[in-house]
Amino acid sequence: MMETNYKQPPKKVDRVVENITPAEELSYELRIEEVMSRDIRTLFPDIKMQDVVEFFRTNRISGAPVVTRQGELVGVISMEDLIRALRVYNLDAPVSQFMSTRLITVAGKEPVVEALKKFVSMNVGRLPVVDETGKLIGILTKGDITRGLLRALQRDYQAEEVRRYRARHLFEDIESDRTSLILRYTIQSNDFTRGGAASSNIKRALLRLGANPQIARRVGIAVYEAEMNLIIHTTHGGEIRVEIEPHQISIDATDDGPGIKDVDLAMKPGYSTATEEIRELGFGAGMGLVNISRCVDSMKLESTVGKGSRLRLKIFLKQDETVGEGYPANREN
């Protein structure tokens, strides 16, 4: 069977496939047996058309599969067939005379999208669902598909909600004297293409943890400038370490050289040692450290020429800005 191919939609094949909606994606993931109706009302081929009228009415259906006493599927009878029998006044005839024997079935293991294709191309209202041996296991209407997709969407939505809730409340149930989450990023020197990737990930992580957008933006900008400094100015790159605690975010950017000759001068707006090449990239305006200090509540820069630099930043979170919902109850603000 081609089963495995259907498990995932063929992603990234082209733009059209990339842009499929969640519902369309689900129609590839969901199997027919998950959405079909298992409560099958079948008819025997020798039952009179007269009795079909009553059968449809009591079961509130407009069609049913016809199955022999041995359980073999031999046809489908619908309201349309009943009307044909009525028009020729032949309600005494057996079902087998009016049923549709053009057997269009789907396999329970196939994805829902296969059934959708058959509904469109064959112009039928219901499809008998069979297993590998051809045995009837269910019946499928377009309504079953809609209900199944809605159920699955609801399920996915709830799962995502739970994940989001857990991230936002990460610290809530963890007991320790001091709980924190540490994110580490290695930054390569001169790696301009990936420049900003670390800060972008940090910003996303903070939003995921429930930080308010303004805090995430402040951290994002500060880390971005620090990240670009490591890329532009260091000999071997460096490391960014972000420690997230419910009441504060601490950022540590370290490198092993070349170090800053005059830290006070480096802090002066407009002072820059960047090359012309760096300036062409839009950096080296001498505003990096100034920008950082504007975004954070505390900033310490230590540097030794020949050894390296260490930039330490802190952003304090007020009670209503806390991340991970674990604000210490006894903390004064």
Next chain:
Amino acid sequence: MNVSELLNIVNGKLLVPDADLTRDIKGGCGADLMSDVLASIQQPEGVLVTGLCNPQVVRTAAMADMAAIVLVRGKTPPNETISLAEKEGLPLITTPFGMFEICGKLHQAGLPSLEKPVPVDKCSCD
């Protein structure tokens, strides 16, 4: 003003086909120095007008929560810039006009500046 109206005003071409054209734009900021953008921007959801084409433009705009980017003087950015804009969901637009003209057009159309002026005593031009 939304992205679709912005496209009209700057006579621009959208380089990210799936961008959300209904996104609201609250103001603007024009600069070629990305640090200037990060230093001066005071509110999110503005448009960044720049002559720079590298991926850092998109990083900067994303970091400052901007709503769109306009590249002046008909520049076509490298693929890395376009794919990063796609990933960040940022409308990336190229316009044949220059920086002064675009800023003028947008300001005239009612778009306020989101650039915060530097306090006089902190001016670093000495």
